[in-house]
Amino acid sequence: MQRLPAAAAPATITLPRRGVTVDGVSVSYDGTARAVDHVSLDIEAGSVVALLGPSGCGKTSLLRAIAGLERPDTGTISVGDQVVSGPSDWVKPERRNIGMVFQDGALFPHLSVADNIAFGLRSPGTKLSRADRSSRVDELLRLVELDGLGDRLPETLSGGQQQRVALARSLAPNPSVLLLDEPFSALDAGLRVQVRSKVARILRDVGVTSIFVTHDQDEAFVLGDRVAVMRNGNIEQYGTPDQLYRTPTTPWVANFVGEANFVDGSPVGDGVHATTMLGEIPISDHRGFKGGGAMQILVRPEQVSIERLPLDGLHAATVTEIEYYGHDVRYELELANGARLAARTHPGLLLEPGETVHVGYDGGPTSAWPS
Ligand SMILES: Nc1ncnc2c1ncn2[C@@H]1O[C@H](COP(=O)(O)OP(=O)(O)OP(=O)(O)O)[C@@H](O)[C@H]1O
Numbered sequence: 001m002q003r004l005p006a007a008a009a010p011a012t013i014t015l016p017r018r019g020v021t022v023d024g025v026s027v028s029y030d031g032t033a034r035a036v037d038h039v040s041l042d043i044e045a046g047s048v049v050a051l052l053g054p055s056g057c058g059k060t061s062l063l064r065a066i067a068g069l070e071r072p073d074t075g076t077i078s079v080g081d082q083v084v085s086g087p088s089d090w091v092k093p094e095r096r097n098i099g100m101v102f103q104d105g106a107l108f109p110h111l112s113v114a115d116n117i118a119f120g121l122r123s124p125g126t127k128l129s130r131a132d133r134s135s136r137v138d139e140l141l142r143l144v145e146l147d148g149l150g151d152r153l154p155e156t157l158s159g160g161q162q163q164r165v166a167l168a169r170s171l172a173p174n175p176s177v178l179l180l181d182e183p184f185s186a187l188d189a190g191l192r193v194q195v196r197s198k199v200a201r202i203l204r205d206v207g208v209t210s211i212f213v214t215h216d217q218d219e220a221f222v223l224g225d226r227v228a229v230m231r232n233g234n235i236e237q238y239g240t241p242d243q244l245y246r247t248p249t250t251p252w253v254a255n256f257v258g259e260a261n262f263v264d265g266s267p268v269g270d271g272v273h274a275t276t277m278l279g280e281i282p283i284s285d286h287r288g289f290k291g292g293g294a295m296q297i298l299v300r301p302e303q304v305s306i307e308r309l310p311l312d313g314l315h316a317a318t319v320t321e322i323e324y325y326g327h328d329v330r331y332e333l334e335l336a337n338g339a340r341l342a343a344r345t346h347p348g349l350l351l352e353p354g355e356t357v358h359v360g361y362d363g364g365p366t367s368a369w370p371s
Pocket of ligand 1: 029030031035054055056057058059060061062215285
């Protein structure tokens with residue numbers, strides 16, 4: 001990744017750090033079911049949090065409630081120690097010191113890039129001389145790596161550059177919190193990956209508390225320090241990308257954040273391990289299995305170990321399908337009991353359809369649920 005010289009991100013662009021607390025917030029629209037249903041979320045000052053979930057799960061409604069663009073039916077929202085929304089509190093959106101970046105950037109087409117950014121400096125409480133305004137715009141242009149492009153019109157920039165102008169404009173008034181609604185969805189796949197890395201770097205350099213909405217799991221994992229997985233107006237799980245991927249708390253989250261096999265097993269030693277067709281698998285949270293009973297265990301495809309030779313403790317499986325990706329290969333395997341399993345492995349071990357292999361488990365403690 002390209003690094004900026006030290007002078008490019010001056011201290012003036014380090015923003016005030018305030019966390020956001022959402023407590024029991026519900027949002028509904030006339031006559032419809034609750035779009036957000038008693039959601040609580042603690043967002044640490046200076047962190048980047050993703051709201052991830054399928055279409056219609058309430059991500060944008062929650063973001064808009066934090067911005068003050070929707071009035072919640074219940075609950076409170078605080079920025080730092082100020083309650084901005086509650087049963088007897090209401091701070092208008094323009095007084096919340098919250099910046100917003102929208103899907104399409106929403107730049108003014110007739111204003112130059114510099115004037116678009118300077119527009120962000122007109123918010124209440126920002127009184128700058130002409131010279132200060134111009135040097136602040138230059139700082140912001142450097143921050144988003146667009147120095148020298150201030151005189152251009154937005155239409156002469158690429159989609160990714162336009163999104164960086166939109167980011168600079170929202171950072172201009174020193175917001176305490178930045179909200180981003182699907183900021184990369186208008187960009188094509190290749191550009192998206194580049195722009196999101198740049199934006200991740202900028203948000204971290206500036207240290208602004210950021211909340212962004214996405215339905216793309218890669219985007220949530222790459223950008224988010226923590227991710228709130230939403231479903232039907234609720235937060236299904238809130239954790240680091242690693243917690244969500246390795247130890248999801250529900251099978252739904254396990255499936256939503258990656259490919260999941262659910263393997264049948266039974267608990268051993270109060271559920272510390274499970275006996276399965278892939279051998280013994282360590283269980284991350286075994287509290288529910290002390291009494292025994294059948295369980296289903298999460299096994300990610302890359303946790304399936306494959307050997308050509310019949311080693312001790314491994315079970316035979318037949319290769320039924322192969323998908324070659326270059327960096328790895330995905331196999332569909334069928335075990336002797338008819339169970340199917342997805343596996344991913346490095347391309348060095350290139351198997352043939354119909355080949356018999358021997359499979360086991362090669363991973364750390366994983367999630368399990370009663371079946
Ligand atoms: N202005 C509105 N009037 C009525 N219903 C709305 C309105 N905005 C959203 N909804 C409904 O609220 C629910 C949540 O919508 P929301 O836009 O918050 O979800 P989302 O997770 O952001 O979805 P998407 O990823 O598709 O943007 C949906 O059922 C939606 O139809």
